[in-house]
Amino acid sequence: MSSIYQHFRPEEKPFIDTVFDWRHLVENTYSPKLTDFLDPRQQYILQSVIGEGGDIQFGLFGGQEQSERKRALLYPDYFQPEEEDFQxxxxxxxxxxxxxxxxxxxxxxxxxxxxxxxxxxxxxxxxxxxxxxxxxxxxxxxxxxxxxxxxxxxxxxxxxxxxxAIETTEKWNEKEVSAASMRIDAIVSAAFNLSRQKSQVLIEQKRVKLNWKTVENPAAECMEGDIISGRRLGRCKIIDVLGTTKKNKARLKIGTKN
CATH class of the missing domain: 3.30.70.330 (RRM (RNA recognition motif) domain)
Known part of the structure; x- marks a missing residue:
């Protein structure tokens, strides 16, 4: 259990603990547990904690297939969830x-x-x-x-x-980029084609959010699954960390939305 914490930020530990509590509840009661709406970062954490193919499984639904915020349903493997179960x-x-x-x-x-x-x-x-x-x-x-x-x-x-429901056709535009590091100012610079200095100014002006929370430190470290948004810039999602380039830059697969 403790090993999973190292893959996430210290401030995410309370939510990780909550996911463990949900799993234990389903294990002990052998009945489903429905959560409130989770943002994509929380969904990513839940998927990492619960995993796939175990005795406890989960589903995500937010109203339509392309919904961003979704409710999670954790359930024992005998249970067959229906759309109505997500309420x-x-x-x-x-x-x-x-x-x-x-x-x-x-x-x-x-x-x-x-x-x-x-x-x-x-x-x-x-x-x-x-x-x-x-x-x-x-x-x-x-x-x-x-x-x-x-x-x-x-x-x-x-x-x-x-x-x-109104159909939303907005999709992530995926591409590979190289960033000087995994710092948020470097990621913003690479994702939105800005100078590093401009990225730092935007962050210091509280115009950038990391996983829906305003970030003021340009040196804040990012990781796979993070979603970054900048006022009037759009959003960026770190889909995969691919390694490093010969110049020791971070190679990333990202998605962007305007």
Whole structure:
């Protein structure tokens, strides 16, 4: 058990311990355990801890195949999970489209203002004139009765089938790059074609996040599975660490999104 900690950051230890607790619960009760929504980094950690082919297995589902945030279901090997077991609901926001514009941050802010944690919500989907989001079905009644306003606009929330979800075609654009090191400033520089100095400035200005948390230290070390986002830059995912070049640079397989 202790050996797995060395592959992750010290601050990730509490979540690793939580995953072990979930596994032990399933082992002891021989019944499934459903989690809240996990971000991709948490999903990666869960996959690493649980592994594949053991007595305890897991599934991930966030509402649609390409969902980024997903709930995990841990279950004994006899159990055959169905989509309904993940208890993911889809909700559409009705608002006066001719008079107001509602954007992703406004929706997230309004949901959080209800006093619920971020892990109760999945992806927020934005179409030309539609806004939807995935959430835990366990809080559906509360959402339908309490979400009355987004920004300054009066809204009405309705539950709709998952098959009505706005389709997102956004995919990671994969490529191989060489970075001076595994420091975050070097990765940002290589991924987004910036100078090292510019990358350092962006980090020091708190405009870069590592696994959804603002990072201020340009020397912070990155690792496989990390997701880096920069304001007005997009996102970068470290898919694989391929080794080093002859000049001792890190060879990486990364994915980027605008």
């Amino acid at each position: 993911v609901g889809l909700y559409e926001i009705e608002y006066p489209k001719k008079f107001v514009r509602i954007e992703h941050p406004m929706v997230l802010g309004s949901l959080m203002s209800l006093g619920l944690k971020r892990d109760k919500f999945g992806d927020i989907l934005v179409g030309e004139d539609q806004i939807q989001f995935f959430s835990s079905k366990e809080i559906e009644r509360f959402l339908l009765s309490e979400l009355k306003e987004v920004g300054r606009a009066a809204v009405r929330l309705k539950a709709i089938p998952l098959t009505k």
